[in-house]
Each structure stands twice: as C-alpha cells, then as structure tokens.
Amino acid sequence: MAQKPSIPKGTRDFNPEQVSKRNYIFDTIRTAFETYGFQPIETPSFENSETLMGKYGDEGDRLIFKILNSGDYLSKANNAAYSEKDSNKLTPSISEKALRYDLTVPFARYVVQHQNEIEFPFKRYQIQPVWRADRPQKGRFREFYQCDADVVGSDSLWQEVEFIQLYDTVFSALKLEGVTIKINNRKILSGIAEVIGASDRLIDFTVALDKLDKIGEEKVKEEMLSKGISEDGITKLQPLFTLSGSFESQIASLKSILNTSEEGKKGIEELYFINKAISELGLSTATLQLDVTLARGLNYYTGAIFEVAAPETVQMGSIGGGGRYDDLTGIFGLKNVSGVGISFGLDRIYLVLEELGLFPETVAKHVEVLFINFGDKEALFSLKAIKQLRLQGINAELYPDAAKMKKQMNHANKRNIPFVVLVGEQEMESNTYTLKNMISGEQDKVLLEALISLFK
Amino acid sequence: MAQKPSIPKGTRDFNPEQVSKRNYIFDTIRTAFETYGFQPIETPSFENSETLMGKYGDEGDRLIFKILNSGDYLSKANNAAYSEKDSNKLTPSISEKALRYDLTVPFARYVVQHQNEIEFPFKRYQIQPVWRADRPQKGRFREFYQCDADVVGSDSLWQEVEFIQLYDTVFSALKLEGVTIKINNRKILSGIAEVIGASDRLIDFTVALDKLDKIGEEKVKEEMLSKGISEDGITKLQPLFTLSGSFESQIASLKSILNTSEEGKKGIEELYFINKAISELGLSTATLQLDVTLARGLNYYTGAIFEVAAPETVQMGSIGGGGRYDDLTGIFGLKNVSGVGISFGLDRIYLVLEELGLFPETVAKHVEVLFINFGDKEALFSLKAIKQLRLQGINAELYPDAAKMKKQMNHANKRNIPFVVLVGEQEMESNTYTLKNMISGEQDKVLLEALISLFK
Numbered sequence: 056m057a058q059k060p061s062i063p064k065g066t067r068d069f070n071p072e073q074v075s076k077r078n079y080i081f082d083t084i085r086t087a088f089e090t091y092g093f094q095p096i097e098t099p100s101f102e103n104s105e106t107l108m109g110k111y112g113d114e115g116d117r118l119i120f121k122i123l124n125s126g127d128y129l130s131k132a133n134n135a136a137y138s139e140k141d142s143n144k145l146t147p148s149i150s151e152k153a154l155r156y157d158l159t160v161p162f163a164r165y166v167v168q169h170q171n172e173i174e175f176p177f178k179r180y181q182i183q184p185v186w187r188a189d190r191p192q193k194g195r196f197r198e199f200y201q202c203d204a205d206v207v208g209s210d211s212l213w214q215e216v217e218f219i220q221l222y223d224t225v226f227s228a229l230k231l232e233g234v235t236i237k238i239n240n241r242k243i244l245s246g247i248a249e250v251i252g253a254s255d256r257l258i259d260f261t262v263a264l265d266k267l268d269k270i271g272e273e274k275v276k277e278e279m280l281s282k283g284i285s286e287d288g289i290t291k292l293q294p295l296f297t298l299s300g301s302f303e304s305q306i307a308s309l310k311s312i313l314n315t316s317e318e319g320k321k322g323i324e325e326l327y328f329i330n331k332a333i334s335e336l337g338l339s340t341a342t343l344q345l346d347v348t349l350a351r352g353l354n355y356y357t358g359a360i361f362e363v364a365a366p367e368t369v370q371m372g373s374i375g376g377g378g379r380y381d382d383l384t385g386i387f388g389l390k391n392v393s394g395v396g397i398s399f400g401l402d403r404i405y406l407v408l409e410e411l412g413l414f415p416e417t418v419a420k421h422v423e424v425l426f427i428n429f430g431d432k433e434a435l436f437s438l439k440a441i442k443q444l445r446l447q448g449i450n451a452e453l454y455p456d457a458a459k460m461k462k463q464m465n466h467a468n469k470r471n472i473p474f475v476v477l478v479g480e481q482e483m484e485s486n487t488y489t490l491k492n493m494i495s496g497e498q499d500k501v502l503l504e505a506l507i508s509l510f511k
Numbered sequence: 512m513a514q515k516p517s518i519p520k521g522t523r524d525f526n527p528e529q530v531s532k533r534n535y536i537f538d539t540i541r542t543a544f545e546t547y548g549f550q551p552i553e554t555p556s557f558e559n560s561e562t563l564m565g566k567y568g569d570e571g572d573r574l575i576f577k578i579l580n581s582g583d584y585l586s587k588a589n590n591a592a593y594s595e596k597d598s599n600k601l602t603p604s605i606s607e608k609a610l611r612y613d614l615t616v617p618f619a620r621y622v623v624q625h626q627n628e629i630e631f632p633f634k635r636y637q638i639q640p641v642w643r644a645d646r647p648q649k650g651r652f653r654e655f656y657q658c659d660a661d662v663v664g665s666d667s668l669w670q671e672v673e674f675i676q677l678y679d680t681v682f683s684a685l686k687l688e689g690v691t692i693k694i695n696n697r698k699i700l701s702g703i704a705e706v707i708g709a710s711d712r713l714i715d716f717t718v719a720l721d722k723l724d725k726i727g728e729e730k731v732k733e734e735m736l737s738k739g740i741s742e743d744g745i746t747k748l749q750p751l752f753t754l755s756g757s758f759e760s761q762i763a764s765l766k767s768i769l770n771t772s773e774e775g776k777k778g779i780e781e782l783y784f785i786n787k788a789i790s791e792l793g794l795s796t797a798t799l800q801l802d803v804t805l806a807r808g809l810n811y812y813t814g815a816i817f818e819v820a821a822p823e824t825v826q827m828g829s830i831g832g833g834g835r836y837d838d839l840t841g842i843f844g845l846k847n848v849s850g851v852g853i854s855f856g857l858d859r860i861y862l863v864l865e866e867l868g869l870f871p872e873t874v875a876k877h878v879e880v881l882f883i884n885f886g887d888k889e890a891l892f893s894l895k896a897i898k899q900l901r902l903q904g905i906n907a908e909l910y911p912d913a914a915k916m917k918k919q920m921n922h923a924n925k926r927n928i929p930f931v932v933l934v935g936e937q938e939m940e941s942n943t944y945t946l947k948n949m950i951s952g953e954q955d956k957v958l959l960e961a962l963i964s965l966f967k
Contacts, residue, residue, distance in 0.1 A: 059844070060562065060620040060623045060624040060843045060844075061559060061624065062554070062555050062558060062559065062562075062620075062624075063555065063557060063558065063559055063607070063608050066555035066556075066557065067555065068552065068553070068554050068555070068621055068624070068625065069552060069553040069554075070552060070625070070628070071550035071551055071552060071635070074550075074551040074552060074553050075551065078551075086904075089906055090901040090904060090905065090906050090907070091901065091906075091908065092878045092906060092907065092908030094527035094530075094875075095527055095530040095531065095534075096524065096525060096526060096527060096530060097524070097525040097530050098518070098524050098525075099518050099519065099522030099523065099524070099654055100522075100556065100610075100640060100642070100654055101519060101522065101576075101642075101654075102518060102519065103517060103518065103519055106516065106518075117581070117582075118581075120557075120578050120579075120581070121578070121579040122576050122577070122578055122579065122610075123576075123577040123578065123579050123602065123605075123606055125573070125574075125576075125644040126573075126598070127598045127599075128598050129596045129597070129598040129601065130596075130598070132596075137596075140585045140586075140588075140593075141585070142582070142583045142584050142585040142586070143583075145585065146579065149579075150579050151519070152519050154556075154578075164516040164518075165524055167516045168516040168517065168518075168524070169524065169526070172526070174922065174925040174926055176911055176912075176922075178908070179527070184556065186556070186557075188581040198555055198556055198557075206911070209911040209912050211911035211912045213884075213890055213894070213909060213911050214911050216894070217894075217909070220894075220898065224901065332891060332894070335891055335895075336891070336894055336895060336898060387515075387516045388515070388516075419550075422548045428669075434669055435788060435791055435792075438669070438672070438673075438788070438792055439791075439792060442676065442792060445546040445547065445680065448542075448546060449546065450545055450546050450547075450548060451546070451548065452547065452548030452634070453669060453673070455632055455662070455665040455667035455669050455670050456632075456665050456667045466630065466632075469630040470630055
C-alpha cells in the first residue's frame with residue numbers, strides 16, 4: 056500500500072549540497088583536532104540505560120530516547136508497574152538500552168572501561184550524532200551532531216590555553232572572523248557567592264547572574280532577593296554589574312571583590328595565567344573575553360568555563376562551549392581524573408556560515424564533466440576516456456541513456472555540471488572529444504590528454 | 512554510585528587506531544563514489560515505524576529496533592493488547608519510531624518524498640550506520656555501517672557496467688587485489704525455472720541452487736526433489752551443475768539451456784552486453800565471473816545480481832553485493848522508477864585488510880612531535896613553536912605538565928610519537944630546539960625553520 060512518506064518531527068534529511076557543507080565543517084574541525092594532537096574514538100549509538108540514566112538530571116532522563124526490548128518484552132514487565140499502568144516505573148523492565156544523549160557520559164564510560172589500554176593524559180575527539188526527545192523548534196533538533204575534544208588525566212592550565220587556541224584555529228580556518236571566546240571560572244562564582252554569604256545558594260545566584268544580558272541589572276537583583284540572597288550581599292555585588300574594560304582591568308576589580316575568598320583568589324590566578332599565555336601567543340581572528348556572568352552547566356564544571364559567541368553581526372546563540380570538570384569518571388568508579396573539554400555546535404555554525412556566505416564555492420565536489428550518450432558505441436568510447444579521467448581523480452560521468460540531446464544538456468545544467476563532452480562518429484574516427492563549456496557555450500575539439508589536463 | 516561500565520552486546524567501542532583505519536576505508540569508498548558522479552545524502556537514524564515495518568519480511572520486522580514513545584506512553588496503549596499482554600500487538604501503540612534497518616528503504620522514502628527536488632537519473636551514495644536486533648556473533652553486530660551507491664531513474668545497462676568498474680576501483684585503491692565480482696541475473700534464474708517447469712517454485716529452486724558450493728550437486732538435487740521439482744526438470748538442469756570455463760563459454764551453455772525462454776534469453780543478452788563492455792574497458796585488479804547460483808535477496812532484484820568475494824587466500828563471506836530492482840519506490844507510491852545499486856561491507860573489508868596487512872602504515876594521523884615540558888616559561892616558548900608547526904598542518908603537542916622527564920619520554924614512546932623536542936634555558940637563549948629521534952636516539956639542535964621543514 057502506498058504511504059505518504061515523511062520523517063519523524065525534529066529529524067532531517069540532508070541533500071547532497073547540505074551533506075557537502077556539513078562535511079566541510081566536520082573536516083575543518085577534525086583537521087584542527089588532529090593538529091592539536093587529539094585522537095578519534097567512537098562509541099555505540101545506544102548504551103545500556105543505566106549508563107545514561109541519572110546523569111543529566113530528571114529533565115535529561117525524560118529526554119533520553121529509550122529502545123524497546125526485542126521479542127516478547129512484556130513477559131519481563133514489572134508486574135506492579137504494569138497493573139498500575141505507570142509508564143515511568145514500567146520503562147526499566149521493558150527497555151534496557153537508550154540512545155546516546157551527549158558524547159560526554161559515553162566518553163567517561165569509555166575511559167573507565169578501557170583505562171588499562173589508555174595512555175594518560177588522553178586527548179580524544181569524537182564527532183557523532185546524539186538524540187534528545189526535546190520539543191523541536193527552530194534550530195533545535197531531535198538528532199544532531201556533537202563535535203567534542205577533551206583531555207583527561209591532567210589538571211594543567213596549558214590545556215585551557217590550547218583549547219582557546221583551538222577555537223581560534225577552527226573558526227579562522229572556517230573564515231568566521233570575529234568570534235568572541237568568553238571565559239569564566241567556577242571558582243570565581245563560588246568565591247563571589249562566598250563573599251556575599253550565599254555559598255548555599257550558588258546555583259540560584261549564578262542562574263540569576265547568567266540573565267544579566269537578557270533582563271538587566273534591576274531584574275537580576277530582584278530575582279536574587281526573591282531567592283533569599285541578602286540586600287547586603289547584593290550591595291557587595293555592585294562592582295560586578297559594572298565590570299567592564301580589558302581582561303586585565305576586570306581581573307583587578309575581581310581581586311578587590313574577592314580578596315577574602317581563597318577559592319575566588321585561586322580562580323583569579325587561573326584566569327590570569329590563561330589570559331597572559333594567550334596574550335603572548337596571540338589569536339588569529341578570535342577575541343578572548345572575561346565574562347563573570349557565564350555559568351553554563353555549573354554543577355558540572357569545576358574550573359574554567361568557556362562559551363563562544365558568533366560575530367555580533369549574526370543573531371545566534373553560542374556556537375561552542377566547554378570547561379573543566381574534575382570528577383567526570385567518578386560516576387563510573389574511577390576517581391581523581393581531571394578533565395577539560397570543548398564542543399562545537401555544528402548546526403549553529405552551519406547557519407552562521409550560510410548567513411554570512413562563508414561556504415567556499417567549491418565545497419560540493421560536483422561532477423566536472425558529463426559525457427553525452429549518443430548510443431552504445433559512442434558510450435563505450437566515452438567510458439574509456441571517463442575511466443582515464445577518474446583515475447586522475449576527476450569526477451566524470453556518462454549520461455546513462457541515449458536520450459534526446461536536449462534532455463541530456465538540460466540534465467547537465469540542472470546539476471550545475473560545467474562541461475559536457477560530445478562524442479560522435481567523427482570524434483571516434485579522429486580519436487578526439489568535443490568539449491562544450493556550458494556557461495560560455497564555447498566548443499572545442501580536444502585530445503584526451505588535453506581533456507585530462509584541463510580538469511586536473 | 513559506581514557502576515561497572517559496559518556496552519550493549521553486539522555494539523562496539525572504537526579506539527583511535529580503529530577509527531583511523533575505518534575512516535581510511537570510508538574515505539577510499541567516498542572518493543571513488545564521487546569520481547563516479549555519486550552525490551551524498553543522509554537520512555535520520557530513526558524513521559516513522561510505518562516507513563520500515565513490513566518492508567523486510569516478518570523476520571526483518573522482528574529485528575528492527577523500536578523506540579519507546581516519550582512521556583506517559585501507556586496512556587495511549589492499545590487496551591486490548593494491554594489486557595492480553597500481547598507484546599507484538601502492543602508495540603505500535605507505544606512506539607512510533609524505529610531505528611534504520613538498512614539504507615535502501617530510507618533511500619526509497621527519500622526519493623519519493625523529495626521527488627520534485629531531485630533531478631533524475633539520481634546517483635546517490637550514503638554511508639551511515641544501521642541497526643539490527645540480530646543475535647550477535649563473530650563478525651555480526653547490532654550496529655554497523657553500510658556504504659551504498661545507487662542510481663534511480665534509468666534502466667540503462669551502462670550502470671551495471673559502471674558499478675563493476677566502481678567495485679574494481681575501490682578494491683584496487685585499497686590494494687586488495689584479486690577480488691572476484693560475481694554476477695548473475697534474475698531473468699536467468701526465472702528462465703531456468705520456466706524451462707524446468709518450476710516457475711511457481713522459483714524461490715525454492717534458487718535457494719537450493721544457491722547451496723551448490725556448500726553442499727554439492729547431489730544434495731542440491733535431493734533438496735529440489737523434496738521441494739517438488741520433477742526428476743525430468745532436474746535432468747534438464749544437468750548442464751548447470753557443470754557450468755564452467757570462461758564467461759563466454761558459460762553464456763554459450765546457458766543459451767542452449769534457455770533457448771525456449773524469452774525471459775532467460777533477455778537475461779543472457781544483458782549478461783553478454785555487460786561482459787563485453789567490461790572486457791573492452793578492462794578491470795585493474797578484480798575479475799568478473801558469471802555465477803548462475805548467485806541469488807541473494809531474490810524477491811527484491813529484477814535484473815543483475817552482484818556479489819563480491821574476497822581473494823581466495825582469505826576465509827570471508829561476501830564483502831559487497833547489490834543488483835537491479837525495478838520498483839523500489841513503488842511501496843511509497845512512486846511507480847516505474849528503475850534502480851540499481853551496490854553496497855560495500857565495511858566490517859568484513861576491515862577484517863580482510865587487517866588479515867592481509869594492507870592498511871598503510873600512515874593510516875593513523877599520529878602526533879609527529881611532542882614538546883617536553885620543563886616548566887611554564889619553557890612551555891610558553893614551546894607553544895610558540897607548536898603554533899607555527901600546527902599552522903603548517905603538522906600534528907604537534909606539548910606535554911601538559913612539567914612531569915619528570917622520564918615520564919614524558921615514556922609517554923612519547925607509548926603513543927608512538929617519533930620525535931620529541933626539548934627546550935631548556937640554553938635553547939630559549941639561543942632560539943633553538945633540541946630535536947630527539949625516539950627511534951635512533953639521535954639528537955640535534957635546530958632552528959624553527961628547520962623543525963618545520965623536517966615535518967612538512
């Protein structure tokens with residue numbers, strides 16, 4: 056029976072042009088990862104449910120796609136849950152596997168599982184899709200790629216320095232100039248919370264502070280008050296709201312705010328070290344900026360926090376992010392492995408490059424020449440030439456049918472194939488090829504050698 | 512709570528070496544696909560269940576991984592099925608999506624869904640993972656990649672010719688010489704069945720014939736008899752069992768067997784055409800062989816049937832296969848679109864290359880040089896050089912910590928990094944780098960320019 060075909064909401068088909076453009080971004084990121092010494096790993100698309108569940112909070116658990124067990128799965132269904140018709144309670148008994156929700160938890164699992172084969176510090180990258188049962192909306196999909204690079208097994212700050220360079224390298228290679236790499240440090244946020252007497256309200260405090268850009272100073276203060284942060288504490292925060300100027304001058308202001316917090320001072324030291332190194336090394340096209348309001352997945356990060364903003368001419372959320380985490384592998388039983396990593400947001404980078412017209416014209420490896428098919432004899436003659444072209448790495452093809460010439464020419468035009476070759480009796484006799492430029496209309500009789508050297 | 516980490520059975524983690532080797536195969540196939548004019552598409556990992564169900568037979572339906580609906584899925588459960596605790600009947604009401612089982616059905620869905628944007632004939636390739644809830648065993652996995660190239664929208668036999676060339680191109684590029692490309696034609700099989708009066712037993716007949724290699728002539732005859740094929744018919748088959756010699760002489764024998772079957776004669780014509788073209792064009796390292804016992808997914812193919820066998824020195828099933836199908840898109844409502852395609856078996860090709868030692872030594876893009884870290888000043892100095900190396904595309908890195916020299920040297924050895932650079936006070940003063948060859952132990956003081964040109 057004929058069905059009207061469609062795909063699940065939040066998923067996408069990619070046509071040849073889109074795949075080529077996406078691969079251009081992937082290849083650029085991959086090349087940069089490798090020059091920085093990162094090595095690729097891949098993990099399965101689905102993991103045992105217990106590997107993923109409970110790692111992303113309640114909301115995360117809900118957004119994880121679960122895979123139904125095969126066969127007569129109801130025979131092992133939890134009886135109580137079944138009679139209560141309780142979906143949540145039933146799930147673990149009828150579903151043992153779940154689709155990867157991000158690349159970080161599978162990476163942690165990988166490190167612990169393979170700890171005896173891994174030489175630490177371990178620099179790995181991973182470019183694979185992840186799945187989330189999120190409400191689909193513009194720019195948010197249920198299947199999307201993550202591109203992650205992480206180092207585990209060392210707490211050296213040189214890694215933070217190198218990740219900033221890596222961001223700069225990738226975006227410069229993509230010709231996306233003017234991105235801002237924002238940096239903050241969990242220790243700064245903890246220090247501030249400590250200073251204002253809100254250590255026990257660190258999350259509330261940072262969630263409110265994170266909104267400064269969007270809702271402004273007054274609203275942020277109101278929210279903090281409503282969350283139980285004292286008037287006195289908020290007054291102490293005042294310098295934070297007006298923090299501006301160079302990285303160095305901001306650090307100076309932070310020093311005066313945080314002079315009573317050991318943790319805060321440690322955070323300042325780290326920021327100072329990183330900024331000094333980057334100043335000495337230089338960035339090609341990106342700018343490093345201190346942003347004390349930056350929090351991201353705070354309960355996760357323990358040191359540096361990164362986020363990359365697209366150039367100001369484009370309206371777009373962050374196109375990258377990351378940070379240091381000190382106990383990622385602890386959940387799987389391997390303690391005291393410090394890690395730091397960054398991620399690139401493929402879909403948003405794609406949109407930004409598209410909007411700014413930054414994809415190279417040659418990004419899609421188009422067919423360079425189509426041989427018109429005038430019949431079996433001519434086709435065979437053509438295929439002999441095509442074989443030689445392909446051996447030289449030239450994308451060439453034969454129109455498969457001896458269709459009307461106009462139809463074949465139209466096909467070349469519709470596929471943006473810039474040249475066609477016509478081979479008739481005359482050409483076969485003289486061992487030549489009539490080459491037609493589809494843009495200028497110019498036509499030339501050439502030998503095979505000339506044909507090859509034209510396209511090489 | 513610490514969990515002992517593991518992955519679901521039938522799935523795999525890939526370490527850096529394995530990923531690099533797999534990518535080497537993917538890249539080789541992709542490059543060949545593109546020189547032959549195929550364009551990449553990608554489809555979502557999961558499809559609506561109705562897109563997949565019923566397309567692969569009952570066994571296929573069972574092997575499709577179903578995704579549990581999100582949220583309170585039981586609220587929409589089929590009541591009758593729920594009270595009967597009937598898993599099969601319940602599934603459609605609690606699962607609307609399923610993981611891709613192959614790339615062919617999603618491709619058919621894609622073609623029908625996007626038929627107005629596609630310029631036919633449409634040559635597409637697709638390299639993506641598929642999932643099957645099969646019993647895992649040696650060489651059979653629940654997640655594995657397929658690499659498919661298909662043309663739809665033309666019934667020209669030149670495509671069969673080009674696919675044979677494409678197989679030859681890929682395996683030659685992989686240095687896997689001596690593969691056998693077996694070819695058969697559905698019309699030959701139908702013709703034989705017709706001639707022996709077993710047209711209504713075509714499947715039984717071909718299933719038995721397919722076993723000739725494994726169980727031998729007598730057992731095949733017994734099986735045919737037991738399936739109701741007449742003694743008389745089997746006698747007529749006799750020449751088939753002893754079919755041997757060149758492609759041409761086999762075709763001559765087939766002609767005498769099939770002289771009363773129109774369909775059989777059409778099949779012979781097609782084989783003749785394809786073989787003649789291939790003889791004229793030549794293959795680099797593969798051999799084309801007629802194999803009348805070849806059936807594969809018979810109810811699916813309507814013309815040519817392909818299968819590729821690894822060189823005889825390796826014990827391995829087929830490493831590729833394909834054929835012509837005349838109504839793939841019909842299931843989604845688009846009639847009369849002929850197609851033909853082939854597939855490469857990544858996992859088996861990997862095993863064959865591994866067994867024969869055919870992976871190039873340079874397949875993993877290793878780090879070429881590690882800078883030893885003697886402290887922050889030296890590290891900064893080193894990173895300035897590393898930055899220049901990376902700009903030239905050289906994979907270089909700094910050991911992140913100022914650990915003991917022996918530890919850092921061991922790290923280079925364990926990771927097979929062939930060179931280290933030592934930068935101490937002396938080097939910083941003289942703006943030089945001490946380069947040590949980790950294999951020969953040789954040591955040299957060089958300038959940055961020399962360092963760069965060494966690795967370029």
